[in-house]
Amino acid sequence: MPTPKLRFDHVHKDFTVRDDTRGRGARTLFTALDDFTLDVPAGELLTVVGPSGCGKSTLLDLLAGLTQPSSGAILLDGQPLTGPGLDRGVVFQQYALLPWRTARANVELGLEAKGLSRARRSEISGRYLDLVGLSGFEQRYPHELSGGMKQRVAIARALAFEPEVLLMDEPFAALDAQTRETLQDELLRIWRATGTTIVFITHGIDEALYLGQRVAVMSPRPGRLRTVIDVDLDRSRSDDIRSDPEFGRLRHRVWTELHSPAGTPDEAETDLLPLHATLEPARA
Numbered sequence: 107m108p109t110p111k112l113r114f115d116h117v118h119k120d121f122t123v124r125d126d127t128r129g130r131g132a133r134t135l136f137t138a139l140d141d142f143t144l145d146v147p148a149g150e151l152l153t154v155v156g157p158s159g160c161g162k163s164t165l166l167d168l169l170a171g172l173t174q175p176s177s178g179a180i181l182l183d184g185q186p187l188t189g190p191g192l193d194r195g196v197v198f199q200q201y202a203l204l205p206w207r208t209a210r211a212n213v214e215l216g217l218e219a220k221g222l223s224r225a226r227r228s229e230i231s232g233r234y235l236d237l238v239g240l241s242g243f244e245q246r247y248p249h250e251l252s253g254g255m256k257q258r259v260a261i262a263r264a265l266a267f268e269p270e271v272l273l274m275d276e277p278f279a280a281l282d283a284q285t286r287e288t289l290q291d292e293l294l295r296i297w298r299a300t301g302t303t304i305v306f307i308t309h310g311i312d313e314a315l316y317l318g319q320r321v322a323v324m325s326p327r328p329g330r331l332r333t334v335i336d337v338d339l340d341r342s343r344s345d346d347i348r349s350d351p352e353f354g355r356l357r358h359r360v361w362t363e364l365h366s367p368a369g370t371p372d373e374a375e376t377d378l379l380p381l382h383a384t385l386e387p388a389r390a
């Protein structure tokens with residue numbers, strides 16, 4: 107078995123939160139992510155779907171290296187992640203473009219960090235702006251671009267420094283339906299052209315199935331990986347794959363997984379642990 111591009115190895119994440127029900131100033135541990143274990147092979151487009159608060163963004167923050175797991179580890183090419191790095195590109199729901207920089211200058215941000223020459227930066231930014239369909243808009247500032255165009259710039263920026271893994275946190279959620287569908291197709295085209303490993307987080311079942319080779323379905327409180335569904339659809343068809351009966355069957359399967367009870371009552375109660383229960387474990 108080749109080493110997976112990404113390995114989530116029993117990843118667990120707790121946050122310390124206020125809990126006034128236990129008295130003024132009391133603190134409690136809240137489990138946002140519990141025992142998340144999954145391998146992502148190189149070149150896969152994995153989508154992660156789950157209800158609000160199930161830990162999707164927490165998972166992505168961990169992947170981006172913005173936070174560390176409370177226990178367990180995330181491995182990239184077999185090496186534990188210890189912080190942010192240029193081996194991962196991130197696209198968030200909000201475009202996070204620098205308003206005083208043109209589209210081109212925004213795309214060149216990561217390339218400057220890499221220390222590339224001006225000519226090389228210009229060549230690469232031009233290529234990726236072209237890839238996302240923004241040739242001719244290089245000199246526009248973010249306020250002169252539509253929402254869909256801004257998100258294209260954000261995708262071009264993340265791709266331009268050729269990360270090994272692209273992390274996308276509901277990148278199309280703020281867009282209108284038509285722009286969203288266009289960008290979904292663009293993303294599939296770019297993914298096929300670049301072979302980048304992509305982890306794409308979404309609320310939408312259809313989006314998860316349309317984009318993903320596999321769909322990881324999460325359940326909330328505490329956030330857990332419920333199941334992983336293979337999406338085995340004939341993508342060479344010219345008509346809309348969403349009208350395929352198999353797509354409908356998979357949609358129903360994901361829906362059922364999302365709507366079934368989160369676990370046994372005992373499990374449901376463990377999402378809020380008193381802080382002392384973890385920090386001061388009972389002596390044997």
Ligand SMILES: Nc1ncnc2c1ncn2[C@@H]1O[C@H](COP(=O)(O)OP(=O)(O)OP(=O)(O)O)[C@@H](O)[C@H]1O
Binds near residue numbers: 138157158
């Ligand atoms: N810094 C933090 N401190 C305390 N609790 C947090 C923190 N970040 C996230 N949480 C909690 O962890 C849980 C998971 O949050 P997260 O943002 O990962 O969910 P999500 O699945 O991305 O939700 P949504 O789909 O609504 O964006 C939530 O209950 C949230 O309140």
